[in-house]
Amino acid sequence: DVKVTQSSRYLVKRTGEKVFLECVQDMDHENMFWYRQDPGLGLRLIYFSYDVKMKEKGDIPEGYSVSREKKERFSLILESASTNQTSMYLCASSFLSGNTIYFGEGSWLTVV
Amino acid sequence: DAKTTQPPSMDCAEGRAANLPCNHSTISGNEYVYWYRQIHSQGPQYIIHGLKNNETNEMASLIITEDRKSSTLILPHATLRDTAVYYCIVRVAQNSGGSNYKLTFGKGTLLTVNP
Numbered sequence: 192d193v194k195v196t197q198s199s200r201y202l203v204k205r206t207g208e209k210v211f212l213e214c215v216q217d218m219d220h221e222n223m224f225w226y227r228q229d230p231g232l233g234l235r236l237i238y239f240s241y242d243v244k245m246k247e248k249g250d251i252p253e254g255y256s257v258s259r260e261k262k263e264r265f266s267l268i269l270e271s272a273s274t275n276q277t278s279m280y281l282c283a284s285s286f287l288s289g290n291t292i293y294f295g296e297g298s299w300l301t302v303v
Numbered sequence: 304d305a306k307t308t309q310p311p312s313m314d315c316a317e318g319r320a321a322n323l324p325c326n327h328s329t330i331s332g333n334e335y336v337y338w339y340r341q342i343h344s345q346g347p348q349y350i351i352h353g354l355k356n357n358e359t360n361e362m363a364s365l366i367i368t369e370d371r372k373s374s375t376l377i378l379p380h381a382t383l384r385d386t387a388v389y390y391c392i393v394r395v396a397q398n399s400g401g402s403n404y405k406l407t408f409g410k411g412t413l414l415t416v417n418p
Contacts, residue, residue, distance in 0.1 A: 195346075233407065233408045233409070234347075234407075234408050279344075281346050281347070283346075290335060290337075290352065290394075291337075291352065292349070293349055294346035294347045294348070295346050296345050296346045297344070297345060297346040299344070
């Protein structure tokens with residue numbers, strides 16, 4: 192079975208803090224993605240990566256950065272957390288030419 | 304990606320088959336039909352996908368009409384744990400380079416399995 196593991200399920204952070212969300216996949220997938228999901232807005236892509244050290248902006252990259260130092264690991268960084276970044280964050284992965292995207296369980300981030 | 308239409312909610316008795324419909328009348332020839340589900344507070348879970356032929360795996364069956372304008376996801380023996388929002392998505396095959404990253408989840412169908 193494909194396993195996409197997100198390190199934290201629930202986090203509460205203060206405004207201005209630097210936040211790291213970690214994601215690991217065990218299927219040797221080339222592609223990894225970070226989405227956020229908000230009620231009424233659906234899934235929105237923040238960043239994706241198709242190889243180690245490669246990254247591409249998604250639809251809403253502002254306020255976020257990412258790091259992919261190893262193939263299996265993709266980190267999402269909130270440089271200075273703000274209350275409008277309170278959301279559910281989803282990591283996902285897929286093969287480079289694969290059709291199917293597999294998701295982690297999600298990380299609920301609350302910024303106060 | 305083509306737009307899909309699903310009923311907002313459905314009920315099913317535990318142990319019975321759940322048949323979830325999806326309309327995708329503007330689907331293109333190179334677009335696949337995908338089904339995901341999302342249990343409350345969890346990430347979406349891949350269920351099954353198909354292009355033209357009917358497909359079956361350990362979770363479900365997918366029936367695609369001959370004109371490909373609609374499909375039905377079948378959970379043969381629904382359990383309480385199958386209560387979730389089910390999303391039908393149509394999307395093109397992913398090209399090399401990882402360019403097809405967009406997944407558009409509509410509102411889906413809330414399936415409630417009752418004891």
